[in-house]
Amino acid sequence: NLVILDRIDNPVAIAELKAINPKVTVTFYPYDVTVPIAETTKLLKTIFAQLKTVDILINGAGILDDHQIERTIAVNYTGLVNTTTAILDFWDKRKGGPGGIICNIGSVTGFNAIYQVPVYSGTKAAVVNFTSSLAKLAPITGVTAYTVNPGITRTTLVHKF
Numbered sequence: 001n002l003v004i005l006d007r008i009d010n011p012v013a014i015a016e017l018k019a020i021n022p023k024v025t026v027t028f029y030p031y032d033v034t035v036p037i038a039e040t041t042k043l044l045k046t047i048f049a050q051l052k053t054v055d056i057l058i059n060g061a062g063i064l065d066d067h068q069i070e071r072t073i074a075v076n077y078t079g080l081v082n083t084t085t086a087i088l089d090f091w092d093k094r095k096g097g098p099g100g101i102i103c104n105i106g107s108v109t110g111f112n113a114i115y116q117v118p119v120y121s122g123t124k125a126a127v128v129n130f131t132s133s134l135a136k137l138a139p140i141t142g143v144t145a146y147t148v149n150p151g152i153t154r155t156t157l158v159h160k161f
Contacts, residue, residue, distance in 0.1 A: 001051055005031035005043070033061045033079025034071075040086040048090055053098065057087050060105045066119040076123035080104055081130060084145075092141045099142025104131045106147035124149075 002017065002024055009028055017026045027050075031043060048054060059080045063072055084102055091100040110128035113121035127147060134145035 002026045003047055003051070003054070004028050007032050033059075033083055034074045035082075037082040037086055040083055041089065044086055044090060054087070054090070054100065056101045056103065057083070058103045058105070059083055062105060062107075064117060064120050066117045069119050072119050073123055076120065077126045077130075080127055084130075084134070088141065088143060091143050093143075094141065097142065100144075102131070102134065102143060102145040104145065104147045106131070106149040108149050108151045110147070110149055 004014070004017075004026065006028070007030065009030065014026055014028055018024070029043060029047070031040075033040075044054075061075055061079055063075045065072055084104070087100065087102070089095065089097075091097040093099055104127050106127045107121075107124035109117070109121040110124035110126075113125070128149065131145050131147045134141075134143065138144050
């Protein structure tokens with residue numbers, strides 16, 4: 001099973017993913033990482049009820065627009081923290097959960113800031129530190145956490161950079 005949570009429904013992309021391996025069920029749910037944590041928890045309850053188990057969460061939402069300070073922080077950091085916190089309620093072994101894996105998408109700017117985008121760089125440094133803290137709790141929670149920290153990549157994220 002592959003569950004995609006995104007603001008934008010892209011049926012063409014979903015069809016392409018389904019075509020790669022027809023044995024995989026691909027499901028889409030509309031989701032905005034900036035919603036309150038209670039809404040995220042409600043959506044996750046729906047997903048867990050349908051699938052019974054979720055093994056991996058990839059937190060990949062992100063924007064690069066230092067002109068929108070609050071939105072950049074809300075998407076790149078707060079949304080990631082809220083989504084992670086919400087799924088921990090389902091996974092945490094201290095609460096009877098099965099454990100899981102969290103992959104947070106950071107950036108090399110989390111280690112080496114780009115001076116032209118200090119807000120973006122700051123959010124990615126926060127992601128790296130938040131995830132590092134979670135990773136140290138893995139023996140207690142059963143949840144493995146790590147970041148993937150790519151360099152600049154040709155995506156819609158950098159079109160206006």
